[in-house]
Amino acid sequence: MIRMKIHILLATLLFAAPALVSAQNDAKDDPAGNLQKFQQFYRYLNGAYVDTVHNNELVESAIREVLLQLDPHSTYVSPEEMVEVKESFDGSFSGIGIEFNVLRDTIIVVNVISGGPAEQVGLLPNDRIVAVDGKSSVGVKQIDVPKLLRGPKGSRVETRIVRHGGGEPLDFTIVRDNIPINTVDAAYKVDPKTGYIRINRFANNTYKEFTDAVQKLGPMDALILDLRSNGGGLMGGAVQLSNFFLPEGSVIVSTEGMRVPPDRIVAKEDGPFTKGKVIVLINETSASASEIVSGAIQDWDRGLLIGRRTFGKGLVQRQFPLQDGSAVRLTVARYHTPTGRMIQRPYENGNLDAYYEDFNKRFEPGASDSVGGDTTQRFKTLRSGRTVYGGGGITPDIVVPLDTSDYTKYWGSLVRQGVINEFVIEYLDENRPALSSRYAAPEKFVSDFTVSDDVLDALTAKATKKGIAFDVAEFERSKKALKTQLKALIAQKMWGVNEYYLVVNGEDDPVFAKALEVLRDWERYGSGIAY
Numbered sequence: 240m241i242r243m244k245i246h247i248l249l250a251t252l253l254f255a256a257p258a259l260v261s262a263q264n265d266a267k268d269d270p271a272g273n274l275q276k277f278q279q280f281y282r283y284l285n286g287a288y289v290d291t292v293h294n295n296e297l298v299e300s301a302i303r304e305v306l307l308q309l310d311p312h313s314t315y316v317s318p319e320e321m322v323e324v325k326e327s328f329d330g331s332f333s334g335i336g337i338e339f340n341v342l343r344d345t346i347i348v349v350n351v352i353s354g355g356p357a358e359q360v361g362l363l364p365n366d367r368i369v370a371v372d373g374k375s376s377v378g379v380k381q382i383d384v385p386k387l388l389r390g391p392k393g394s395r396v397e398t399r400i401v402r403h404g405g406g407e408p409l410d411f412t413i414v415r416d417n418i419p420i421n422t423v424d425a426a427y428k429v430d431p432k433t434g435y436i437r438i439n440r441f442a443n444n445t446y447k448e449f450t451d452a453v454q455k456l457g458p459m460d461a462l463i464l465d466l467r468s469n470g471g472g473l474m475g476g477a478v479q480l481s482n483f484f485l486p487e488g489s490v491i492v493s494t495e496g497m498r499v500p501p502d503r504i505v506a507k508e509d510g511p512f513t514k515g516k517v518i519v520l521i522n523e524t525s526a527s528a529s530e531i532v533s534g535a536i537q538d539w540d541r542g543l544l545i546g547r548r549t550f551g552k553g554l555v556q557r558q559f560p561l562q563d564g565s566a567v568r569l570t571v572a573r574y575h576t577p578t579g580r581m582i583q584r585p586y587e588n589g590n591l592d593a594y595y596e597d598f599n600k601r602f603e604p605g606a607s608d609s610v611g612g613d614t615t616q617r618f619k620t621l622r623s624g625r626t627v628y629g630g631g632g633i634t635p636d637i638v639v640p641l642d643t644s645d646y647t648k649y650w651g652s653l654v655r656q657g658v659i660n661e662f663v664i665e666y667l668d669e670n671r672p673a674l675s676s677r678y679a680a681p682e683k684f685v686s687d688f689t690v691s692d693d694v695l696d697a698l699t700a701k702a703t704k705k706g707i708a709f710d711v712a713e714f715e716r717s718k719k720a721l722k723t724q725l726k727a728l729i730a731q732k733m734w735g736v737n738e739y740y741l742v743v744n745g746e747d748d749p750v751f752a753k754a755l756e757v758l759r760d761w762e763r764y765g766s767g768i769a770y
Contacts, residue, residue, distance in 0.1 A: 295563075302567065308589040310570045312554045318564035328473060330444035331417045334389040335396060337362065338732075341381045342664050345369065349664065349732050356413045362400065364732075365668055369408065370399035390415050403668060419444070422472075425740040426452035429463065433758060437465035437740055438480075441472030441528040446479040453511075461516035463754050464532075465740075467546060471527025474555075481535040482506040484542065486513050489577070491535045494555050496572030516761060516768075517542025518754045521635055523601060526550035533633045534576030540622035540769050543757060544635040546750050550598070551632035553582025576633075578618040584631025602641065623767030637757065637764070639750045645720040647713035653721075658702045663728045665701075666694070674733065681738045684730060685745065690722040698725070723747040 285292055299317070306313045316324060326332040336355020337348050346368040351358040368376055371387045379387065388396065392415055400409045422445040425437040434456040438445060453462075471477075474492075481491045489506040521533050521544055530549045536542045555572035574582045586594045616629030628634045653659050667674075678684035695718070699709055714721075723746045731739035744751040757764040 299565075306567070307591060310554055310588060311586050311591055311594045312552060312556060312568075313570045314556075314568050316558075316566045316568065321564055321566060327420065327440070328442050330422065330442045331419050332389060333392040333394075333415050334385070334418045335362075335398075335413045335415060336418045337388070339368075339384055339388075340660070340664055341379065341384065342661060342668075344378045346376055346379065346384055347664060347668075350735070352418060355418055356416050360411050360413055362398075362411060362413075363402070365403045365671060367401040367403070368398050369401050370397075372397050392417055421448060421736075422476075423448040423452050425465075425737040426456060427737060427741060428456055428459070429755070432460040433463065434459040434461070435463045435465065435740075435744070437467075438469055440469055441474075441476035441480075443473065443476070445472070445476040446483075449480060449483070450511075459515070461518070461758050462512065463518045463520065463751070463758075464542075465520045465751075466525050466529040466533065467520050467522040467750070468524045469526070469529040470524060470550075471529055471552065474528055474531065477528035477531040478504055481532050482508070483510040484512050484517055484536055485510050485539055489535070489539055491577065492531045493575045493577075493579075494572040495575065496555065499571050502572075513541075516758060516765065518757060519544050520750055520754060521546040521549050521633065522750075523547050523598070523641075524550055525633075526552040530582045530633050531574060531576075534580065534582060537627060537633065537636065538577040538580075538618075538620055540620045540625065540767055543637060543765060543768060544633065545637045545754050545757065546635050546639055547641060548601075548634045548638075549632040551582060551584030553584075553631075577621060578627065580616070580618055580627070580629040580633075582631070582633065620767075622769055625767055637753060639753050642749060645717050647710070647717045649707070649710045649713035650717040650721060652707045653698075653702055656705060656707065658705055658707065659698070659721075659724065660728070662698050662701050663725060663732060666697075667729065667732055671733070674729075678733075681730060681734045681741065684733070685738070685741050688726060688729075690725045694725065695721065720747060 285294070299315070302315045306315055335357045336352035337357045338350040338352070339346055340349050341347070348357070348362055348364055348366040348368065350364050351362055370376055376384075376387060390396065394415050396413050396415060398411045398413060400411060402409060420442070422438055422440050422442050423436060424439050425435065427435055429435050434453070436449060436452050436456075438449065478491050482489075485491065485506045486509045487506050491504050491506060493501065493503040495501045517536060519533050519536055519542055521529065525533065525546075526549060530551070530553065533544055533549060537544050553574040554570040555574060556568040557571045558566050558568050560566050576582065584597075618627050618629055619625070620627055625636075674684070674688075678688060698721075699714065703709055723743060726746070727739045727742035730742050
């Protein structure tokens with residue numbers, strides 16, 4: 240009961256300061272009066288309650304409960320979570336620079352980050368870390384490994400390594416340094432005139448990563464920009480990326496809210512790629528900043544969107560710091576695309592379950608997302624006057640429906656229980672030297688390597704030992720996709736994420752395949768698109 244009362248009363252404390260800028264018509268909603276009421280209650284609670292009052296837990300719980308009564312995207316961020324958020328947005332953390340996994344209770348180095356501290360002292364893929372700072376690390380849980388290896392820049396960590404096929408353990412002293420968290424997953428040339436770049440989120444370093452990738456790719460007539468499953472991030476990166484494709488003065492996004500002035504953000508100068516074919520790949524988990532980029536490119540007829548309707552997160556959050564290092568992110572405005580479409584899909588305050596249930600309905604059998612949004616909300620693009628749709632999310636110009644024909648419960652069990660990932664680590668543990676000798680360049684691996692039936696037999700045998708019953712029919716249905724996934728994961732752990740997408744895009748991605756088809760027949764598909 241005490242907790243419930245605090246949940247209700249803390250709402251006045253949370254919104255008292257921002258609300259003072261606007262007169263309240265209802266006396267019950269008077270911020271100053273309700274703040275006094277809450278302070279009075281709080282004194283009674285701490286001065287008279289029969290048991291110990293754990294104020295921090297109660298207040299945090301109350302803040303979270305209050306925010307649940309509002310829109311779907313206002314949130315509370317704890318002090319611990321703020322550390323991870325800062326690292327994500329800053330684009331780096333301080334550590335030793337390895338990709339790792341825990342295999343049979345031991346930390347195994349899956350890969351070393353090029354130029355990072357671990358590579359500089361000589362750590363190699365497949366090395367086992369058996370001790371950290373003089374204490375055994377055998378038996379450590381996956382989630383606890385970063386706590387052992389991360390630390391302040393310039394600090395030292397002592398590691399003991401067992402090298403596969405080697406003799407005595409090796410001791411390495413590694414000086415921690417800033418390790419980049421890349422937001423560009425992949426960038427490569429599909430053909431001499433076409434580039435492909437995949438961005439996983441928007442952070443402070445995204446635009447620089449993107450332009451570095453463009454420069455590395457060299458001259459191109461067409462670009463496939465992959466924003467699928469990009470959940471957003473910092474709006475500044477989305478604005479910069481949009482400007483890359485648009486001429487000076489083009490509206491990129493506008494915002495409006497009750498207590499903040501309306502704003503229109505425009506391209507400050509001609510972008511470097513205002514001419515050339517552009518295709519943006521999107522799906523149902525492309526959100527927020529991704530939708531700003533997609534909406535601007537579509538509304539200005541600068542490129543074609545292929546895939547499925549985006550998530551529909553168009554609420555602007557402003558972060559307000561709290562005294563203990565935590566923060567609240569409060570929705571203060573809504574995003575609109577250049578044509579005036581509201582990106583946010585409909586919601587009911589306080590009904591989070593219905594909000595996400597509506598999203599899940601997109602994937603029910605028989606559901607169609609071929610148009611999406613509210614088809615009565617029709618808008619005209621700003622150059623050619625093509626019809627685009629509002630009602631929430633960004634609807635692609637060309638829809639490629641979700642294909643689940645090869646997905647089975649058996650495959651799902653292999654993924655969820657970690658069998659596939661563990662199998663790939665073990666496979667590379669035994670075969671990495673031979674693979675590195677045979678496939679010196681990733682391009683040769685991509686073109687020549689195939690997952691044999693013997694490898695699949697070993698995978699299913701491992702799954703059986705893990706308690707996953709073999710299902711012949713389901714295995715055959717998922718076989719092709721399984722082979723692609725295994726090949727892609729092997730490529731990723733040998734070279735990097737870029738090579739993962741080289742495999743997946745080339746072998747088993749209908750959306751990517753549709754993008755190539757569109758580029759080959761641009762005169763048919765790209766009518767009205769400025770390039």
